[in-house]
Amino acid sequence: MAEEVKLFGAWGSPFSRRVEIALELKGIPFEYIEENVSDDKFKSPLLLKYNPIHKKVPVLLHNGKPVLESLIILEYVDETWKDNPILPEDPHERTMARFWARFIDEKCMPPVWKALLGTGEEREKALEEVRECLKTLEGVLNGKRFFGGETIGLLDIAANFIAFWLRVIQEVSGLEFLTADKCPVLIKWCDEFVSCNPVKEHLPPRDKLIAFMKNWLSGDGWTD
């Protein structure tokens, strides 16, 4: 039976780009459906049907069945298509990859938004939080080329936000989250990551993202 793989995503979303990278890595052809996520009223009926609870991208549709939440989708992709595994074999290493991926989503990202949108002391506190997280991730990388070792793995993919979006945010806001003096290995990893094959076609156009962020920060709203 021919496989039907569709991905509902948004051009600027690091979460939906994660899934694209994983599918690319494994050589899985898929149909991409761009969603306007700026407001629920613009989201397609299909997206709302497949993800009624969270109403978000990404949604992976595999032979008609929807899989939700980017990290869960990554695990699903890894279990369904066995070539070029993105998780190591050893249970402890797999577990640590999962742990750090969650750390990125739950601990690293929220203070980035807080720092961007906050002022004064709140901003400083959030900025410091992000820096602590990045320092921790620098330690996790431990001099390796990628978190996954010689090739990118689930944790590298989960860290796509840091490699690309965070650096755009730094440029637009002037806030220094990630610096070469504190996190030299992580900075090097960012460059390696964005230039490697499965990733480079699956990043938003830089200028478009910069314009979008400038627009959003200036209070002109969330427009596509």
Add this chain to the structure above:
Amino acid sequence: MAEEVKVFGAWGSPFSRRVELALQLKGVQYEYIEEDVHKNKSPLLLKYNPVHKKVPVLLHNGKPIAESLVILEYIEETWKGNPILPEDPYDRAMARFWAKFIDEKCLPAIWKAGWSPESEREKPVEEACECLKTLESALGGKRFFGGDKVGMVDIAANFIGYWLRLIQEVTGMELLSAEKFPELFKWTDEFVSCSVVKGSLPPRDKLLAFFKARIAETMD
């Protein structure tokens, strides 16, 4: 080599009880270390979980793992007997989705509803009810979320299966009732009467006393 399995937990924590339940389901022997999570976390706990400084932590042959759902996945992959995740990748993805939904949406909503003063309870209870309604739909008429046997989602829902009813008793808040959520209510009975689950729950009186004390504290 003899396996060394330790669990750093707290008697009243549903999160650390999840880990104990999974180990007991799989017949894994472990040493339990009680942590005083409110006043005095041990240096070992802080060493093994420097990022979150929380229980549970599973120590397996000296290697620590933190975060209850992450630990459950590790347990599943390490000890293959009595699987808590289905085999099919899609079913596994759904189980992970529901476990995440429980932690990210259900528990915070229930906790908020439970501890809101009576005058401010209406909206939090409404939101928590929405969560429970959604969760009930995931049960889909099955005996357990895992089908015929307790699985990862049942384990993740332990708070709803046991702690919630005690909170309701102490606060007078009515969230989960047989009238409103017949299937989910029936599941709570099935869940707590499973022999393995029974052994993994905190003592009822002790937990009731703990909740009552908490209410008294917040009134001060």
